[in-house]
Amino acid sequence: MASRVWAATAAALPCGAAWAVGDMPGGPAVNQLNLGPGVTRIAADQWWMHNFLLIVSVVIFVAVFAVMFYSLWAHRKSRGAKPADFHESTAVEIAWTIVPFLIIVGLAIPATRMVVEQKDTSQADLTIKATGYQWKWGYEYLKGEGAGISFLSTLSTPREQIENKAPKSETYLMEVDNALVVPVGQKIRMVVTANDVIHAWMMPAFGVKQDAIPGFVRDTWFRAEKEGTYRGNCAELCGKDHAFMPIVVEVKSQDDYRAWADAKKKEMLAKADDPAKEWTVADLNDRGAKVYASNCVACHQATGKGVAGAFPALEGSKLVLGKQEDQIAILLNGKQGTAMASFKQLSDVELAAVATYTRNAWGNKAEDNVVQPKDFTAARK
Amino acid sequence: MSAVLDHHAGHDDHAHDHPHGWRRWMFATNHKDIGTLYLWFSFVMLISGGLLALTIRLELFQPGLQYVQPELFNQLTTMHGLIMVFGAIMPAFVGFANWQIPLMIGASDMAFARMNNFSFWLMPPAALLLVGSFFVPGGATAAGWTLYAPLSVQMGVGMDMAIFAVHILGASSIMGSINIITTILNMRAPGMTLMKMPLFVWTWLITAYLLIAVMPVLAGAITMVLTDRHFGTAFFNAAGGGDPVMYQHIFWFFGHPEVYIMILPAFGIISEIIPTFSRKRLFGYSSMVYATASIAILSFIVWAHHMFTTGMPVTGQLFFMYATMLIAVPTGVKIFNWVATMWRGSMTFETPMLFAVGFIWVFTIGGLTGIILSVAPLDIQLHDTYYVVAHFHYVLVAGSLFALFAGVYYWIPKWTGNMYDETLGKWHFWASLITFNVTFFPMHFLGLAGMPRRYADYPMQFADFNMVASIGALGFGLSQLIFLACVLKCIKGGKKATAQVWDNAQGLEWTLPSPAPYHSFETPPTVK
Numbered sequence: 001m002a003s004r005v006w007a008a009t010a011a012a013l014p015c016g017a018a019w020a021v022g023d024m025p026g027g028p029a030v031n032q033l034n035l036g037p038g039v040t041r042i043a044a045d046q047w048w049m050h051n052f053l054l055i056v057s058v059v060i061f062v063a064v065f066a067v068m069f070y071s072l073w074a075h076r077k078s079r080g081a082k083p084a085d086f087h088e089s090t091a092v093e094i095a096w097t098i099v100p101f102l103i104i105v106g107l108a109i110p111a112t113r114m115v116v117e118q119k120d121t122s123q124a125d126l127t128i129k130a131t132g133y134q135w136k137w138g139y140e141y142l143k144g145e146g147a148g149i150s151f152l153s154t155l156s157t158p159r160e161q162i163e164n165k166a167p168k169s170e171t172y173l174m175e176v177d178n179a180l181v182v183p184v185g186q187k188i189r190m191v192v193t194a195n196d197v198i199h200a201w202m203m204p205a206f207g208v209k210q211d212a213i214p215g216f217v218r219d220t221w222f223r224a225e226k227e228g229t230y231r232g233n234c235a236e237l238c239g240k241d242h243a244f245m246p247i248v249v250e251v252k253s254q255d256d257y258r259a260w261a262d263a264k265k266k267e268m269l270a271k272a273d274d275p276a277k278e279w280t281v282a283d284l285n286d287r288g289a290k291v292y293a294s295n296c297v298a299c300h301q302a303t304g305k306g307v308a309g310a311f312p313a314l315e316g317s318k319l320v321l322g323k324q325e326d327q328i329a330i331l332l333n334g335k336q337g338t339a340m341a342s343f344k345q346l347s348d349v350e351l352a353a354v355a356t357y358t359r360n361a362w363g364n365k366a367e368d369n370v371v372q373p374k375d376f377t378a379a380r381k
Numbered sequence: 382m383s384a385v386l387d388h389h390a391g392h393d394d395h396a397h398d399h400p401h402g403w404r405r406w407m408f409a410t411n412h413k414d415i416g417t418l419y420l421w422f423s424f425v426m427l428i429s430g431g432l433l434a435l436t437i438r439l440e441l442f443q444p445g446l447q448y449v450q451p452e453l454f455n456q457l458t459t460m461h462g463l464i465m466v467f468g469a470i471m472p473a474f475v476g477f478a479n480w481q482i483p484l485m486i487g488a489s490d491m492a493f494a495r496m497n498n499f500s501f502w503l504m505p506p507a508a509l510l511l512v513g514s515f516f517v518p519g520g521a522t523a524a525g526w527t528l529y530a531p532l533s534v535q536m537g538v539g540m541d542m543a544i545f546a547v548h549i550l551g552a553s554s555i556m557g558s559i560n561i562i563t564t565i566l567n568m569r570a571p572g573m574t575l576m577k578m579p580l581f582v583w584t585w586l587i588t589a590y591l592l593i594a595v596m597p598v599l600a601g602a603i604t605m606v607l608t609d610r611h612f613g614t615a616f617f618n619a620a621g622g623g624d625p626v627m628y629q630h631i632f633w634f635f636g637h638p639e640v641y642i643m644i645l646p647a648f649g650i651i652s653e654i655i656p657t658f659s660r661k662r663l664f665g666y667s668s669m670v671y672a673t674a675s676i677a678i679l680s681f682i683v684w685a686h687h688m689f690t691t692g693m694p695v696t697g698q699l700f701f702m703y704a705t706m707l708i709a710v711p712t713g714v715k716i717f718n719w720v721a722t723m724w725r726g727s728m729t730f731e732t733p734m735l736f737a738v739g740f741i742w743v744f745t746i747g748g749l750t751g752i753i754l755s756v757a758p759l760d761i762q763l764h765d766t767y768y769v770v771a772h773f774h775y776v777l778v779a780g781s782l783f784a785l786f787a788g789v790y791y792w793i794p795k796w797t798g799n800m801y802d803e804t805l806g807k808w809h810f811w812a813s814l815i816t817f818n819v820t821f822f823p824m825h826f827l828g829l830a831g832m833p834r835r836y837a838d839y840p841m842q843f844a845d846f847n848m849v850a851s852i853g854a855l856g857f858g859l860s861q862l863i864f865l866a867c868v869l870k871c872i873k874g875g876k877k878a879t880a881q882v883w884d885n886a887q888g889l890e891w892t893l894p895s896p897a898p899y900h901s902f903e904t905p906p907t908v909k
Contacts, residue, residue, distance in 0.1 A: 021841040028842040032830035035762060046762050050829075053756065057749040065742065068720045072738065075659075077727045083660040083885075084725035092721070093668050093714070100713040104706045107756065112699060114758035119695045162838060164445040172444065173840050192692075197532040198625055200690060200765065204831040209761050211691045213626060214531060215619020218692030235690070235765040235833045237525045239532060240451045243836035309518035309537060310452060336618070337610050339535045 026205065026248075027174045027231035036205060039226040039251070043207030045114050053107065060103075118207075121221045124189030126182065132192075132199025132212035132234065134341060135241035135298055139180050142191065146261035149268065153178045154294060155244045162244075174231040179248040181264075183257035184227050193217045196334075196341035200236035203247060211236055224251040239339065240310075241298055273349040273373070281356065281370050288357025291350045299339060304362040311339065315362040324371055327355055328379045348376040399899075409501075410494035411899065412479045413796070418501050419476030420789075424865075426468030426508060427782075431858050433461040438820075438851040440837060444844050454837035455523035456539070460511060462526025463543065466643070467550045468508055470777065473785050474646040475500075475557050478585050480796065482561060484890035485579045487570025487908065489900045492563040500556035503549050510546035514539035525835060527636070528602075530617035530628040534609050541610070544603045551596040558589035565589075570889065572908035576667065579888050583670050584649030587677045591638045591645075594681075599635035602628060626691050633684035641680045643777060645673055647784030648715055651737050653888070654791050655719050658734035659726030660885040664718050672711035672718075679708050689760045698757045705755035712748055716741060729884070732806030736787035739814050740780065747775025750825065765835075768828025774821045783813070786864065794878035797871055798896035805867035812860035819853030 023029035029036075037047045075081040126144035130137055133152075140150040153176045160166035162173075169175070182188050192201050194212035202209040206222035224230070232247040252260060293302075299311035306313040314320050319327055331351050334342035343351065352373040359366035400408050409415050437457050440449040449457065479497065483490055491497050514521040519537025522528065533540055565586045569578070578586075605616040606628070615621020617628045648669075656663045663669065685693060685701040693701075719741055728734070750772040754760050763769060786809070794800050823846035828834075832843050839847065878895040889906055890897070 024840060024842055028830040028832070028840060030842045031826070031845050032842065033826045035829050042758075043762075046759055049756065049759050050753065050762075053753045053759070057753065061745060061749060064716065064720060064745065068723065068738075068741070071720065071723045071725075072728065075723065075726050075728055077660070077729045081725070081727045083727040085661070086725070087662050087664050088666075088668075093665055096717045097710060097714060100710050104709055104752075107752075108703060108706060111702060111756045111758055115698050115702070116695055118758055118761065119698070162446055164447065168444060168841055170841065173838060197535065198529060202765075202831075202833065204762060207762060209690045209764060213619075213691065215625070220692070232831070233833050233836075237455070237529070237532065237835045239523070239535065240455065242455070243451065243833075243838050307452065309520065337534055 021168075021170050024171055024174060024231065026229040027171065038205045038207050039224050039228070039230065040206045040208075040222045041225070042114070042118055042222065043205060045117075046207045049110060049114065052110075056103065056107070118220075121189045121219045123187065124221060125186040127189045127191060128180070128182070129191040129193065129217075130180075130201050130212065131345075132194035132196075132201070132238065132245075133345075134196050134239050134339065135234075135245040136294075137176075137180075137199075137201070137234075137245060137247060138195075138345065139178075141261075144186075145183070145258065146264070149261060149264050151178045151264075151268075152294070153180065153248070155246060157244075171231070173244065174233070174246045174248070176246055176248045179229065179250045181250045181252055181257060181260050182224065183254050184224055184251050185254075187221060187223045189219055189221045191217050191219045195345065196339070197238050198236045199234045199238045199245070201232070201247060202235035203230060203232035203249060205230040205232075206249075209235055224249075227251050227253055273347065279349070279352070279370075279372060281360070284353045284356035284370065285360055287349070288353035288355070289361075291346065291354040292357055292361075295343065295346065296354065304358070304364075314358050315364060317364075320358045320364060321366045324355070324368060324375060325379070327358075328371070328376060331355060332376070332379060344380070348373040348380075351376045407502075408498065410490075410498055412483050412491045412494075412497065412901070413897065413899070415491075415497050415501050416476045416479030416481075417796075419472050419479060419504075422501070422504055422508070423469045423471075423473035423476060426464055426472070427861070429512065430461050430464035430469055431861065433457045433464065435854060435858050437461065438854040441839070441847050442851040443848065444839055444841055446838055449837065451837040452523065453520065455525075455835065456515065456521040458835050459523050459525050459528075460515070460521050463547070464508075464511060465777075466526065466639070467547065468504075468511065470643050470781050470785075471550075471554065472504060474585075474588070474643070474781075475554075477581075477646065477650070477785070477788055477792075478557070478561050481792065481890065482564055482582055482585060483568070483901045484795070484893065484897055485582050485888055486565065486568060486573060487889045487902045487906045488564060488568035489902050491560050492568060493560045496556050497560055500553045500560070503553040503556075507546040507549040507553070510542045510549070514542040514546075517542065527629075527632055528606065529632070530606055530609065530625050533606050534617065541607065544607050547603055548600055551600050554592050554596050558592040561585055561589040562593075570902070570905040570908050576670070577908060579649075580652035580663070580666070580669055580673075581646065581649035584645040584652075584673055587673050588642050588645045591642050591677055591680065595635040595638045595642075598631060599639075602631040602635065605631075626688070629688050629691065630685065633687045634681075636687065637684040638677070638680040640773075640776075641676055643781045645677065647740070647781045648673065650784045650788040650791070651719065651740055652715075654733045654737040654787055655722050657791075657883050657886045658731065658737070659723045659728050661722060661726040662887070664721035664724075665714075668714055669718055672714040675711040676708060679704060679711070683708065686755060686757070686760070689757045690764045702755060702757040706752065709748070709752050709755075716745055716748075731790070731883075732801070732803060732810055733787045733791035735807065735810040736783050736790065739810060740783040740787060743775055743779030743783065743814070743817070747772055747780060750775065762831075763828055765833055766828035767824040767832045767834055770834050771821050771824035771828060774824075778821070779817055786810075786813070789864075789868070791883075792890070793868065793871055794882045795890055795893075795895050795897055798878055798894075799871050799873075799875035800878050800882075801867055801871040801875065805863055805870065809860060809863040809867060812863060813857065816853050816856035816860055820850050820857050821853070823847075823849045823853075 035047050127142040129140040136154040138152050156175045156177045161168045192210045192212045194214040199212040210220040230249045234245045304315040332344045352371045355371040359369045522536045522540040522543045524533035608614040615623040617623045617625045683705045686705040880894050
């Protein structure tokens with residue numbers, strides 16, 4: 001009945017039409033009703049298992065409620081039903097204990113096989129580390145072709161779409177600036193961890209969800225069998241922008257993957273900073289604005305005013321305007337018991353740039369307003 | 382829900398000086414007055430938690446951020462959970478225990494009258510702390526009702542208020558449980574052996590033991606969060622040698638029995654109602670008792686099924702999967718028993734029976750999705766999605782809450798001496814059943830399609846089902862006003878109820894006049 005009620009309500013609404021979007025490529029379909037079949041064997045098994053369980057459940061449900069509804073109809077006082085006096089029957093009671101037990105054993109057997117398969121992360125072709133940050137993902141290619149590549153992956157949906165000032169795209173909230181790229185048909189081992197709080201790396205098309213636990217590494221794996229772009233989310237509540245740190249994986253052919261990895265490595269080399277260079281205030285400020293926009297703005301806001309009661313303002317902040325050592329320390333180590341995490345994963349140049357930027361932005365005028373990368377290098381030791 | 386007890390000259394004959402006016406409630410030691418306080422308190426909390434839920438559904442009505450920013454959104458989902466679990470459902474069942482246990486076992490009152498008073502009056506300050514935390518700097522805690530570390534370590538002062546509130550509520554629950562156990566074990570009428578107790582009393586006896594076993598565990602978990610926050614410990618901080626996942630183990634060691642704390646007394650209420658309106662005794666009384674006890678015992682060894690995605694070893698996943706699946710067996714026994722009780726009965730469908738039948742129907746849906754979720758390799762897909770939200774609302778709203786409604790309609794004539802308005806009651810039932818399903822059934826689809834829970838905003842493809850759920854939620858909220866109207870009308874007046882009230886109700890409470898006298902049984906009845 002539940003589904004009938006639902007169907008009637010749905011029919012009364014302008015379904016789909018109101019938004020005029022299509023299915024998301026590699027993501028959810030419009031009004032999708034079931035799990036997708038996915039592109040890994042594990043996801044396909046889960047899809048099969050769910051359908052199987054659903055059928056078993058519906059059969060049990062219909063059987064039990066056919067009896068109940070027949071009884072509701074037939075054994076009513078208004079139809080002159082006289083109450084019987086039977087109660088307790090050992091045979092019946094044993095039967096309705098044993099039968100469900102056997103059904104459960106029947107379900108547990110394929111489920112056990114699947115658990116063992118899901119947990120087998122051995123013999124991977126490629127190992128990639130995913131790190132959850134508030135609120136973005138970082139990827140590091142640890143082993144296999146492309147080892148050494150690392151980058152951050154943040155939501156690329158423009159703020160105007162979220163604030164309803166621009167029409168929302170088909171991939172709204174499930175698009176990123178730098179997607180994770182993997183080769184098709186290869187066993188990818190994902191090593192998952194986090195920097196601040198617990199996140200979860202969830203990719204429905206691969207049948208994968210692994211909590212990212214700060215200070216611990218856990219692993220999972222997938223072998224994508226079809227090229228394409230696939231989309232997932234952070235699945236563990238991680239604070240304010242929990243809904244805004246999606247995951248996008250591009251599965252490429254072996255050749256395309258190799259080309260991507262080469263290009264990415266060259267790009268990283270070109271971007272790498274000369275550690276000996278003495279930076280000018282203007283250069284650091286320009287670079288710092290970019291670092292700020294991708295790492296700090298979610299909490300401290302573009303205005304530097306923070307969010308009252310939750311995230312402190314940097315504008316006029318004693319810490320920002322005060323001694324350089326204190327600011328360097330908090331950037332490297334975070335502040336225990338608050339949302340301020342350690343940012344030591346950033347390079348010395350990036351940290352120096354953002355420190356310099358905060359000392360000069362929003363009318364801040366710190367006395368020693370330039371922090372050099374070498375100051376961070378020294379503080380790290 | 383409430384009863385303004387009229388003290389007729391008839392039974393004011395001996396020197397009972399009980400206070401009147403506000404003192405009657407402040408210094409209440411009578412189990413009925415305290416039960417009434419509990420029930421009204423939980424109704425107020427139900428409405429507060431409901432308003433939070435409606436605000437959540439308002440924001441989720443359309444994709445994009447419209448009314449609520451994500452910071453506040455997370456506070457709303459967190460406080461909705463805490464208020465409903467600790468403020469609405471649990472106290473409502475304690476209210477039923479207070480009202481009904483002495484009536485059903487032939488006692489004059491609860492064992493510890495003043496402790497009873499204290500355990501109620503601890504609740505309003507806790508509620509004020511919870512609700513008040515919205516107004517402190519940084520707002521209420523936004524770490525989810527599970528308060529997972531280390532997110533809960535990041536929160537502002539609202540988190541400390543929530544910790545304090547949960548401590549107080551825990552103390553109240555433990556005192557309530559001690560009272561209930563003592564009353565049941567020591568104050569039964571002569572002849573009422575344990576295996577002759579009404580099932581509602583049985584389920585509460587077992588629930589009370591569960592509460593005593595797990596509330597201190599929760600207190601331990603949140604105290605560790607508190608010391609991590611303020612006193613430099615590192616229980617849940619890997620950098621200091623702690624482990625964030627340990628919080629989850631401790632929390633769910635409390636959390637899973639907690640689920641049964643909220644459903645076992647509901648089973649008890651349903652097991653009283655179905656036989657009455659089928660005019661036939663319960664099919665398998667002793668198997669119901671054993672099933673309840675089995676569920677309670679199993680509830681201690683399934684906790685980590687809430688944590689399949691944390692990355693447990695294969696053996697851990699398998700153990701918790703098997704143990705969880707086993708719970709289906711005693712739960713199935715209960716469902717079959719109720720259906721067998723109806724079979725070849727002579728049924729009528731007054732509001733309590735409607736809610737009881739509705740309960741079996743929707744609770745079974747929640748039970749079956751529970752089996753699907755228990756399958757660890759599948760839970761990997763469904764964990765922390767709307768599928769889980771649908772599942773636990775099917776067992777907690779359509780389960781516990783519907784059973785509470787059924788219980789109120791069933792016993793309110795005994796409480797007030799008046800019959801409730803049957804038409805209003807039936808409206809309340811149908812409106813609740815339909816809007817409940819409109820709200821929560823689409824959430825199964827959202828979860829299967831991959832929409833994570835606790836999201837302030839979502840992709841366009843999820844828009845229609847979210848809109849349907851929001852419309853349903855508004856309807857469900859409004860339906861509860863019918864309940865309020867029905868209860869108030871019943872307290873004010875209405876057809877006088879007989880002592881028996883229903884056609885074939887069994888049990889000691891129906892041997893007393895309606896409304897039940899101030900001291901329920903002054904001379905204990907004898908049970909044959």
